[in-house]
Amino acid sequence: MNAGRTARERARAELTEEIKAAARRQLATEGAESLSLRAISRELGMVSSALYRYFPSRDDLLTALIIDAYDALGMAAESAAAKDYEHPLQAWLAVCAALREWARTNPHEYALIYGSPISGYQAPQATVEPAARTPIVLLRIVSQAHAEGWLKLLDDAPEPTGKLPEQLDVIAEIAPGVPHRILLRVVIAWTQLFGMISFELFGQLVGTMDPADDFYDAATRQMAKFIGLS
Amino acid sequence: MNAGRTARERARAELTEEIKAAARRQLATEGAESLSLRAISRELGMVSSALYRYFPSRDDLLTALIIDAYDALGMAAESAAAKDYEHPLQAWLAVCAALREWARTNPHEYALIYGSPISGYQAPQATVEPAARTPIVLLRIVSQAHAEGWLKLLDDAPEPTGKLPEQLDVIAEIAPGVPHRILLRVVIAWTQLFGMISFELFGQLVGTMDPADDFYDAATRQMAKFIGLS
DNA sequence: TCCTTGTCAAGAGCACTGCTCTCGATTTTA
DNA sequence: TAAAATCGAGAGCAGTGCTCTTGACAAGGA
Structure with missing residues (x-):
């Protein structure tokens, strides 16, 4: 999985997974529609805008969750x-x-x-x-x-x-x-x-x-x- | 339908129907989740807060639409x-x-x-x-x-x-x-x-x-x- | 007829949302 | 080592549901 590549790329892959995990967690308790990017970023201790470096929009996050x-x-x-x-x-x-x-x-x-x-x-x-x-x-x-x-x-x-x-x-x-x-x-x-x-x-x-x-x-x-x- | 009753009550019943009609119209173009009370009130030329006199919450409007x-x-x-x-x-x-x-x-x-x-x-x-x-x-x-x-x-x-x-x-x-x-x-x-x-x-x-x-x-x-x- | 009572629309405001842009800092690449 | 790419942080915009207060109006009893 983490084959070679720079530390940055590994960190990016990890954070991407962490975001999806947090989203899934929030999805399980709340609903699909009330999935909030800000709530996810809050849970991950980052600022909301940083999240857009990993998923350009809410729909992209949803698409990833749908595929999963x-x-x-x-x-x-x-x-x-x-x-x-x-x-x-x-x-x-x-x-x-x-x-x-x-x-x-x-x-x-x-x-x-x-x-x-x-x-x-x-x-x-x-x-x-x-x-x-x-x-x-x-x-x-x-x-x-x-x-x-x-x-x-x-x-x-x-x-x-x-x-x-x-x-x-x-x-x-x-x-x-x-x-x-x-x-x-x-x-x-x-x-x-x-x-x-x-x-x-x-x-x-x-x-x-x-x-x-x-x-x-x-x-x-x-x-x-x-x-x-x- | 409009049997007797005061002018106020008739107006209220009419406006309630108008709100539902506008909501249905918005529902047809947008989606179920992006149904906005503010957009409805805008379409009806009234202020958003006034809408709450007819439907106490968004869920109540949704319930009415669901029943319909x-x-x-x-x-x-x-x-x-x-x-x-x-x-x-x-x-x-x-x-x-x-x-x-x-x-x-x-x-x-x-x-x-x-x-x-x-x-x-x-x-x-x-x-x-x-x-x-x-x-x-x-x-x-x-x-x-x-x-x-x-x-x-x-x-x-x-x-x-x-x-x-x-x-x-x-x-x-x-x-x-x-x-x-x-x-x-x-x-x-x-x-x-x-x-x-x-x-x-x-x-x-x-x-x-x-x-x-x-x-x-x-x-x-x-x-x-x-x-x-x- | 007056006058109290209840109803109404309006407006300001709160906390929240998705999203954009800029700004430095850091890391990777050349 | 210098240039380029990437990153998190922060401010800010436009939108949302909802609450509260204010002043205007209509309904019904005295």
């Missing part, structure tokens, strides 16, 4: 998928559980990436790749399950039409060989998954399915079956 | 469901389309109610009832379809266990007689629906399923089939 959050979530999914499972269904369920677990542990960071976009904030291209890590994990499970002959749809899923075939072709690059009918259902399951997590975290389930443990378990199982993982 | 947004969305769903359909599936699809339509037309108001909760803002009890309008519409369609014998699950959906039975009992009050297995799937479809809308609006689909028209249509159809509306 995507990476952390992707990492959680990947390490859950890395274990050995007898059946791909177990891998699917484990990843789903890990995603929810991470979201519940870091609600504000989850809201940062899957909540409403920050006002006047445009997500830069750099966030696209880390954002793709999580859905890629899900797709790989399905892809591998398909290759090993585990997938079996129990109803006659219709063949996608319209713009869907070419859109699914893009996704098929990650999961080669998987039929479009199944890929479409994976995307549906993906939206269901994060819709469910968001609803739980954002309080939409209060009064009905909250606490959502059993609901989450049942839903992930049924959606796994929905895509052919029985 | 829930009501507008609920209204969109209800009027879509009010038409005559030959088959409940058509009603389901119409309501789903109306929800997406409203969300795409009023993205910031949608984000206000289904996005990340405002930092330090606690949704008051008054928002619960208007928030329930939309899911109730969906449940009524399923309930009526069940009563008329339209519902038919094509796979062997498992019977809900754990805390689910008593949680689904609460929902069953709106859709009496509908089996728990189906109710659970309606909730799953509900989370899928709003997960999909949020993903489209918040830019999570860019690069893959965007534009999402065909995906939305296919997903709503498959989820309708998932709950037994064939």
